[in-house]
Amino acid sequence: MTDRSLTDDECWSIALAKDRRFDGRFLTGVHSTGIYCRPSCPARPPKRENVRFYASCAEAEAAGLKACKRCAPGQQSNEEAAVLAAIDEIRHAEDSAPTLDELAQLTGYSPAHFQRLFKRSTGLSPAAYARALREERARDALSGEGSVTGAIYQAGYGAPSRFYESSKGKLGMAPSAWANGGRGVTIRWAVVATSLGDMLVAATDKGVCRLSFAEGERELARRFPHAELIQGGAGFETLLAEVVASVEQPGDFAHIPLDVKGTAFQEACWKALREIPPGETRTYAQIAAAAGNARAVRAAGSANARNNVAVLIPCHRVIRTGGDLGGYAYGLDIKRELLRREGQ
Numbered sequence: 001m002t003d004r005s006l007t008d009d010e011c012w013s014i015a016l017a018k019d020r021r022f023d024g025r026f027l028t029g030v031h032s033t034g035i036y037c038r039p040s041c042p043a044r045p046p047k048r049e050n051v052r053f054y055a056s057c058a059e060a061e062a063a064g065l066k067a068c069k070r071c072a073p074g075q076q077s078n079e080e081a082a083v084l085a086a087i088d089e090i091r092h093a094e095d096s097a098p099t100l101d102e103l104a105q106l107t108g109y110s111p112a113h114f115q116r117l118f119k120r121s122t123g124l125s126p127a128a129y130a131r132a133l134r135e136e137r138a139r140d141a142l143s144g145e146g147s148v149t150g151a152i153y154q155a156g157y158g159a160p161s162r163f164y165e166s167s168k169g170k171l172g173m174a175p176s177a178w179a180n181g182g183r184g185v186t187i188r189w190a191v192v193a194t195s196l197g198d199m200l201v202a203a204t205d206k207g208v209c210r211l212s213f214a215e216g217e218r219e220l221a222r223r224f225p226h227a228e229l230i231q232g233g234a235g236f237e238t239l240l241a242e243v244v245a246s247v248e249q250p251g252d253f254a255h256i257p258l259d260v261k262g263t264a265f266q267e268a269c270w271k272a273l274r275e276i277p278p279g280e281t282r283t284y285a286q287i288a289a290a291a292g293n294a295r296a297v298r299a300a301g302s303a304n305a306r307n308n309v310a311v312l313i314p315c316h317r318v319i320r321t322g323g324d325l326g327g328y329a330y331g332l333d334i335k336r337e338l339l340r341r342e343g344q
């Protein structure tokens with residue numbers, strides 16, 4: 001039940017959003033009232049200072065908390081059990097992923113009903129989940145020892161060419177920097193003056209892991225408390241120059257490698273953002289649809305808000321239905337200026 005890839009800050013924003021896709025992945029303990037809840041509990045949000053996160057009911061109860069009667073975190077519903085069984089089946093499939101019909105049969109639902117159930121709880125269809133899992137495994141295997149082809153077969157692809165096809169235009173993602181607060185990872189960083197203000201650029205040896213405005217080493221250290229932070233460096237300067245150029249003269253920056261990590265659905269949203277041509281904009285609904293779940297408009301909004309690499313994952317290209325600019329983490333002036341430059 002534990003999910004070590006989520007930081008406390010992430011758990012907190014998930015709990016505020018009452019995002020039921022994270023039910024079962026952690027528990028929210030409220031120490032002022034002495035209860036613990038699912039992330040999606042409909043009760044009024046507690047104060048942040050009273051909240052602590054737990055990996056399991058046993059852990060929360062060991063801390064003296066009781067299960068909430070409203071959201072009943074100790075009880076797994078039949079639907080949850082069905083989704084977990086399907087995930088287990090997909091994860092352990094030997095060569096090809098189980099079909100929707102097979103999963104429906106396994107769990108006792110009709111295929112259409114099960115597809116909806118699975119999507120509501122994971123944000124993805126079973127087929128998209130299997131695909132995301134395969135890509136994740138391929139990335140992990142590639143970063144280790146062994147031949148590329150071996151890694152591809154290990155991850156369950158029928159033939160090497162399919163891997164290259166499906167990784168085209170992918171974010172250069174490796175889970176390491178964003179897992180465990182960056183433990184064991186070296187991050188090089190700099191703050192540079194740009195026409196949009198001071199810009200923080202940070203990168204691991206895999207790619208840019210943070211691009212933001214009006215932030216410095218302190219904010220970076222908060223995001224990666226266990227990483228080794230080094231200012232500047234020879235290899236880093238080249239990447240930095242490319243990043244600055246892509247901010248000052250918007251163009252094609254798809255070649256700049258990124259090191260980011262989110263849920264499968266967030267990553268699908270970020271990929272969809274990278275596919276918006278410069279000079280064009282999309283709505284949250286369009287991003288949700290492009291990421292494979294047209295109804296997850298709010299989740300697409302929160303994926304946008306959790307983007308760690310501004311500009312290069314162009315969340316500024318998302319506006320409200322009707323043309324209103326919407327919000328931007330670094331202020332509307334920067335968003336407006338980026339869109340103006342790209343529109344030229």
Ligand SMILES: [Zn+2]
Nearest residue numbers: 037041068071
């Ligand atoms: Zn509750």
